[in-house]
Amino acid sequence: SQTIHQWPATLVQPVGSPLSLECTVEGTSNPNLYWYRQAAGRGLQLLFYSVGIGQISSEVPQNLSASRPQDRQFILSSKKLLLSDSGFYLCAWSGYRGGLNTEAFFGQGTRLTVV
Amino acid sequence: AQSVTQLDSQVPVFEEAPVELRCNYSSSVSVYLFWYVQYPNQGLQLLLKYLSGSTLVESINGFEAEFNKSQTSFHLRKPSVHISDTAEYFCAVSRIQGAQKLVFGQGTRLTINP
Numbered sequence: 001s002q003t004i005h006q007w008p009a010t011l012v013q014p015v016g017s018p019l020s021l022e023c024t025v026e027g028t029s030n031p032n033l034y035w036y037r038q039a040a041g042r043g044l045q046l047l048f049y050s051v052g053i054g055q056i057s058s059e060v061p062q063n064l065s066a067s068r069p070q071d072r073q074f075i076l077s078s079k080k081l082l083l084s085d086s087g088f089y090l091c092a093w094s095g096y097r098g099g100l101n102t103e104a105f106f107g108q109g110t111r112l113t114v115v
Numbered sequence: 116a117q118s119v120t121q122l123d124s125q126v127p128v129f130e131e132a133p134v135e136l137r138c139n140y141s142s143s144v145s146v147y148l149f150w151y152v153q154y155p156n157q158g159l160q161l162l163l164k165y166l167s168g169s170t171l172v173e174s175i176n177g178f179e180a181e182f183n184k185s186q187t188s189f190h191l192r193k194p195s196v197h198i199s200d201t202a203e204y205f206c207a208v209s210r211i212q213g214a215q216k217l218v219f220g221q222g223t224r225l226t227i228n229p
Contacts, residue, residue, distance in 0.1 A: 006158075032215055043221040044159075044205065059216070090158055094215045100166075101215040103149060106158040 002027035006091045006107030013114055019064075019078040021110050023091030026072065031093040033074040034104065035066055038088040050074060086114045117142040117208045121220035128196055129228050136191040136223045138180075138206030146208040148189040149217070150180055153203040162204070165189065176200075201227045 006023045013019060025031050035047040046059045048066035056066050063082050067075045074091060088111050094104040122137040140146065147166050151159040163174040170182040180191045189206060206220040 034217070044217075044219040046216055046218075049216055092159075092217075100211050101147065101209060103147070103161055103164050104209070104215060104217055105161070106151075108158040109156070111156065 002093075002105065004091060004093055004105055004107045006110060008110060009108065010111045011113070013081050013112065015083055015114055016080045019076070019081050019085070019112070021076040021089055021091075021112075023074045023076075023107055024072055025074075025093045028072070028093070028095055030071060031095055032101075033068060034092040034094075035074065035076050036090040036092065036106075038090060038109075040087070044090065048076070081114045083114050086112055088112075117144075117146060117210070117218045119206050119208055119218055119220035121204075121206055121223050123223050124221065125224045125226065127226045127228060130198055131195045133194050134192065134196050134200075134225065136204050136206075136225065138189045138191065138220060140187050140189065140206070140208045142187075142208060145211050147211060148180075148182060149207045149209070150174075150178070150189070150191050151205045151207060151219075153205065153222075155202075159205065162191075196225075196227050198227050198229065200225060 003026045033050045036044045038044050050056050050068045064078050090109045091107040092104045095102045118141050120139045128134045149164045150162040152162045153159050163172045165182045173179045178193045203222045203224050205222045207217045209215045209217045
């Protein structure tokens with residue numbers, strides 16, 4: 001079966017420090033990968049998605065970047081964190097079945113607090 | 116582009132009462148529809164989905180949702196709720212083909228009172 005791992009679960013970082021959040025998927029190949037952010041009291045916002053190695057699409061301009069160095073690895077990064085980067089970050093994956101999209105599956109999330 | 120509107124940000128109900136969480140969407144193309152549930156400090160879990168076929172879909176824990184194309188709605192219902200149903204519920208849509216960029220509603224916080 002497929003599983004998705006996301007770490008760390010919680011993170012407290014000072015303003016101006018770098019960030020690296022990692023997500024890996026097991027049990028499938030060539031998944032679509034996503035990073036979402038959930039700010040306090042708000043819905044989920046798609047930050048980045050990737051349909052293959054090295055292919056990253058950004059949905060909103062921001063202080064973050066994403067990379068996909070391997071087929072089942074998706075990394076969210078920042079060179080210098082801002083207070084506004086605080087939030088709950090969720091990684092997700094989806095696949096294809098018969099050429100059509102399947103549902104998306106989410107990791108357990110990372111609670112990032114920038115202080 | 117797609118959009119999702121969840122009409123209620125909070126829904127308090129008493130245990131064993133029925134509940135309906137409302138979701139309306141807009142899209143110029145055919146979409147899949149989903150309900151996800153989020154328990155505190157956890158990721159999202161898929162509750163149920165509409166891909167095709169019967170417009171009434173059910174989950175294993177008693178929730179059901181009905182796809183209504185004419186009203187562009189996908190409301191979530193449960194005839195009798197339990198304390199353990201307390202959570203945030205998100206309605207979402209995605210395209211059928213191409214990169215599946217889920218578009219979420221703002222969420223509805225369901226609180227069950229004893």
